[in-house]
Amino acid sequence: MNPTDPGTRLLELPGEAVALLAEAVLALRTTCDLGVSWGIANANATRALGAADARLLRMDRRSGALFRFEESGVETPYLAEDGGPVEWVMRNDRPLYDDGSADANAPRETLLWQQPPAALCTLPLVAGNAVWGFLLVAFAGPRSLQGPERRFLQALADALALAFERADLVRALDEERTRVVAAERRLATAQEAASALMAIVAHELRSPLSSIKAYAETLGSNLDNPNAPRGRFLNVIDDECNRLGALVTDVHDLSRLESGECTLRLTTQSLTEFGREVCAALADTAARRRVTLAHEQSGDARVELDPDFTRRALANLIENAVEFSPEGATVRVRFAVHGDEWSFSVTDDGPPPPTEDLSAVFEGFYRARRQLPNGQPSHEGTRVGLAIARSIAQLHGGRMWAELPPGGGTRFSLAMPVRQVASARARRIARQTVGRQDLAELFQATVEMVAVTLETGIVSLVLVDADRGDLFVAAAVGLAPQGVNGRRTTLRSGVAGAVAAWGRPVLVENIETDRRFRRLNHPQYQTKSLLCVPLRVEGEIIGVINANNKTSGEPFDEDDLTLLVMLAERVGSAIERACAYPDSHRVIEDALEAVRCMTRLKRELSLGGRREVKLVRSVARELGVPAADVDVIGYVASIHDVGMVRVTGETGDSGELSAAQRTAVSTHPAVSIAILRPLEYLGVVRDLILSHHEHWDGTGYPRGLAGEAIPLGARILAVVDAWQSMTFERPFRPARDPAQAAVELRRAAGSQFDAEVVEALVRVLEREGRLREAA
Amino acid sequence: MAKGKILVVDDEIYIVHILDFSLGMEGYAVVTALDGEQALEKARAEKPDLIVLDIMMPKLDGYETCKRLKADDATKAIPVILLSAKGRNVDQKVGFEVGADDYITKPFSPRKLVERINAILGQGSSQQRMQA
Numbered sequence: 001m002n003p004t005d006p007g008t009r010l011l012e013l014p015g016e017a018v019a020l021l022a023e024a025v026l027a028l029r030t031t032c033d034l035g036v037s038w039g040i041a042n043a044n045a046t047r048a049l050g051a052a053d054a055r056l057l058r059m060d061r062r063s064g065a066l067f068r069f070e071e072s073g074v075e076t077p078y079l080a081e082d083g084g085p086v087e088w089v090m091r092n093d094r095p096l097y098d099d100g101s102a103d104a105n106a107p108r109e110t111l112l113w114q115q116p117p118a119a120l121c122t123l124p125l126v127a128g129n130a131v132w133g134f135l136l137v138a139f140a141g142p143r144s145l146q147g148p149e150r151r152f153l154q155a156l157a158d159a160l161a162l163a164f165e166r167a168d169l170v171r172a173l174d175e176e177r178t179r180v181v182a183a184e185r186r187l188a189t190a191q192e193a194a195s196a197l198m199a200i201v202a203h204e205l206r207s208p209l210s211s212i213k214a215y216a217e218t219l220g221s222n223l224d225n226p227n228a229p230r231g232r233f234l235n236v237i238d239d240e241c242n243r244l245g246a247l248v249t250d251v252h253d254l255s256r257l258e259s260g261e262c263t264l265r266l267t268t269q270s271l272t273e274f275g276r277e278v279c280a281a282l283a284d285t286a287a288r289r290r291v292t293l294a295h296e297q298s299g300d301a302r303v304e305l306d307p308d309f310t311r312r313a314l315a316n317l318i319e320n321a322v323e324f325s326p327e328g329a330t331v332r333v334r335f336a337v338h339g340d341e342w343s344f345s346v347t348d349d350g351p352p353p354p355t356e357d358l359s360a361v362f363e364g365f366y367r368a369r370r371q372l373p374n375g376q377p378s379h380e381g382t383r384v385g386l387a388i389a390r391s392i393a394q395l396h397g398g399r400m401w402a403e404l405p406p407g408g409g410t411r412f413s414l415a416m417p418v419r420q421v422a423s424a425r426a427r428r429i430a431r432q433t434v435g436r437q438d439l440a441e442l443f444q445a446t447v448e449m450v451a452v453t454l455e456t457g458i459v460s461l462v463l464v465d466a467d468r469g470d471l472f473v474a475a476a477v478g479l480a481p482q483g484v485n486g487r488r489t490t491l492r493s494g495v496a497g498a499v500a501a502w503g504r505p506v507l508v509e510n511i512e513t514d515r516r517f518r519r520l521n522h523p524q525y526q527t528k529s530l531l532c533v534p535l536r537v538e539g540e541i542i543g544v545i546n547a548n549n550k551t552s553g554e555p556f557d558e559d560d561l562t563l564l565v566m567l568a569e570r571v572g573s574a575i576e577r578a579c580a581y582p583d584s585h586r587v588i589e590d591a592l593e594a595v596r597c598m599t600r601l602k603r604e605l606s607l608g609g610r611r612e613v614k615l616v617r618s619v620a621r622e623l624g625v626p627a628a629d630v631d632v633i634g635y636v637a638s639i640h641d642v643g644m645v646r647v648t649g650e651t652g653d654s655g656e657l658s659a660a661q662r663t664a665v666s667t668h669p670a671v672s673i674a675i676l677r678p679l680e681y682l683g684v685v686r687d688l689i690l691s692h693h694e695h696w697d698g699t700g701y702p703r704g705l706a707g708e709a710i711p712l713g714a715r716i717l718a719v720v721d722a723w724q725s726m727t728f729e730r731p732f733r734p735a736r737d738p739a740q741a742a743v744e745l746r747r748a749a750g751s752q753f754d755a756e757v758v759e760a761l762v763r764v765l766e767r768e769g770r771l772r773e774a775a
Numbered sequence: 776m777a778k779g780k781i782l783v784v785d786d787e788i789y790i791v792h793i794l795d796f797s798l799g800m801e802g803y804a805v806v807t808a809l810d811g812e813q814a815l816e817k818a819r820a821e822k823p824d825l826i827v828l829d830i831m832m833p834k835l836d837g838y839e840t841c842k843r844l845k846a847d848d849a850t851k852a853i854p855v856i857l858l859s860a861k862g863r864n865v866d867q868k869v870g871f872e873v874g875a876d877d878y879i880t881k882p883f884s885p886r887k888l889v890e891r892i893n894a895i896l897g898q899g900s901s902q903q904r905m906q907a
Binding site for chain 2: 203206207209210211212213214215217218221222225227228229233236239240
């Protein structure tokens with residue numbers, strides 16, 4: 001250390017440096033505004049170390065995308081320099097102190113600085129088993145940091161990481177609170193609506209029942225009375241039974257509509273044609289009551305709607321108007337387009353309801369309170385018709401209301417959005433993803449990877465076209481080739497549409513008996529069981545991944561579903577990164593390579609198969625691991641040996657490894673992490689992959705961890721891996737008898753394996769009857 | 776000669792028809808109304824001996840109609856039987872508060888309604904009279 005080096009000032013002035021550090025840490029601990037905190041930390045760090053400048057990079061935990069974090073709180077995307085310090089730190093999870101002695105032209109994230117630094121410190125911000133970003137401190141001249149200075153920077157980096165973590169927790173808490181409040185409100189509304197509906201239904205049911213009972217009883221006591229119009233009595237009973245039946249159907253439909261069980265099957269149509277069609281269908285009904293339907297159209301647009309539902313809503317309103325109009329009257333129907341909305345209104349000539357009833361018009365009693373022309377009540381339709389129309393409008397994101405127009409009569413109106421889906425954000429993402437050749441390759445690699453991972457014959461990746469509001473197949477395996485790619489279906493038609501619309505992953509055990517999707521059966525569903533999970537980018541659904549026709553012929557189960565959800569999340573994060581750096585080919589190529597390695601892992605090495613994933617999940621559950629962690633461990637079980645794809649070329653078929661091969665194999669956990677990095681930003685996943693060859697007694701690799709320092713998931717993977725490799729036949733050695741394999745596992749318990757995990761595995765195997773034959 | 780005149784008020788035309796028939800067979804003269812306003816008019820004009828009044832009706836509901844009948848010197852002596860799909864006790868209470876003399880819930884038995892009417896008007900049934 002050169003004592004004249006200006007960098008030694010810190011060692012000479014420890015008191016000041018400590019004061020600056022304390023101030024910076026305090027700011028980070030107490031200030032909620034990250035920008036302000038960073039400003040203080042930045043100023044103090046550069047001053048204490050005599051640095052030229054400092055930068056803070058935030059890493060998105062889901063996508064791994066980097067953002068330069070400014071003191072103003074503004075973030076701009078940043079792509080780490082190829083082979084640069086940030087990439088090195090990201091890969092190695094430890095700080096890099098580049099003192100500038102090696103190479104003046106070494107990569108130092110040049111784009112971040114006004115003056116390229118001569119020396120650069122890069123520290124990962126690690127908290128809670130995750131990397132939150134990077135701290136970069138630049139020096140104008142060569143600079144070597146000593147122990148206390150490094151600890152100073154480390155303390156600052158830790159404080160920054162904690163501040164990021166806290167900001168994230170606060171945000172998550174806020175989101176959760178908002179979600180809970182919204183859920184409570186929805187629940188309360190749903191309960192109110194349900195009890196109001198029950199009251200209406202009870203009342204409505206009593207009316208026809210009263211007639212039926214009165215007429216049946218009277219008929220019974222007048223069987224021999226020649227003066228009783230018995231035929232008419234029977235007609236009335238028949239009429240009222242029909243009315244009761246229609247009511248039951250309507251009420252059932254209404255409850256389905258209001259509970260959100262119905263999904264729309266959207267098509268795009270000309271509003272003029274649709275309006276003409278609706279009016280033509282009702283002309284007869286109107287003519288029968290000697291009422292004229294006048295159809296008026298103001299403007300036209302291609303509107304997106306579910307034609308069956310919408311037709312029914314409009315028919316209910318028109319029939320209602322016709323019914324309340326006196327003979328010879330005209331019912332005026334008007335369709336119009338205003339900007340993003342189209343509207344429908346129907347005005348009748350009938351006597352108006354009392355004004356105070358307008359708000360209660362949809363509550364079902366409406367007809368009961370309205371005088372019919374000629375004093376003639378009618379029994380056509382049911383009183384829940386208006387409520388059904390309103391629910392259909394709401395399902396389309398629209399609304400419905402009633403008013404008394406100045407010209408007399410009553411007017412019912414309905415307004416619905418011209419387009420059904422997609423926020424502006426979803427459209428922006430869709431525009432970024434559609435038509436990109438590199439993404440098309442990633443989609444194709446993804447469906448192939450999913451097919452081998454889930455051992456299924458048919459996998460398709462379907463994207464939402466936010467502008468057109470429909471779905472198209474972007475990549476597929478196992479589907480008949482004719483016109484598969486690019487084939488379009490309407491949004492919310494079929495299972496894929498429902499998942500895209502509602503955003504929840506779906507497991508269908510049998511499409512023919514599934515309550516939700518029975519009617520959406522399709523000949524391509526050969527095995528009747530299917531999975532469909534949403535594909536999200538920045539939280540917006542951009543499409544879905546479908547899987548069906550499992551090779552084994554069995555139905556899918558929850559384990560398959562969670563695995564597909566995990567895989568879809570990774571693919572989503574890769575797309576997110578690709579969108580964040582639209583000009584970089586490297587981002588997508590890395591992701592593509594990771595996905596392809598996962599495919600090769602299954603195809604060529606048959607490692608991490610479905611049976612292993614299931615066994616790992618069962619053992620984790622047996623040990624009382626929480627469900628969310630079971631999912632992560634199961635996912636890791638499927639991909640943790642991906643590094644072997646690169647190692648395997650060097651291993652022979654003999655079963656005996658040379659010293660060189662042994663070294664190569666021992667690096668495979670690290671290789672796995674390197675391969676998966678473009679998809680994997682969860683620290684816990686990396687930790688499990690890295691640790692699954694550690695031994696309980698500390699003699700394993702690569703880090704020599706021992707006992708409970710090894711993550712539980714990794715201990716489970718180690719035991720199940722050993723069991724799988726012993727009991728499955730390999731080219732170079734026969735499979736071992738299960739009972740004997742269990743004995744060997746127990747023998748290694750306490751040295752190589754965690755004894756508790758071994759016992760959990762034995763219990764699982766015994767329960768499944770897999771040890772019985774040899775016992 | 777009719778036993779008496781009954782005003783039947785209900786917006787359900789089928790109910791009006793069947794009560795017309797049943798009461799007619801029992802020997803009563805029947806007048807009908809389809810809502811509360813008609814009911815008030817006919818009660819004054821026809822001077823019925825008893826009124827069967829539905830509660831859920833357009834324009835003027837059964838409670839309000841009953842209140843007005845009982846407030847009018849010309850009609851307050853006429854007994855009123857309320858007829859409604861509402862079956863809860865609280866409705867019955869409201870019914871008696873507005874001055875109704877009896878209360879029957881839908882679905883109802885026309886025979887039992889006739890028995891109540893006979894009891895209120897102090898008439899035996901047609902069979903009893905024939906036997907007597």
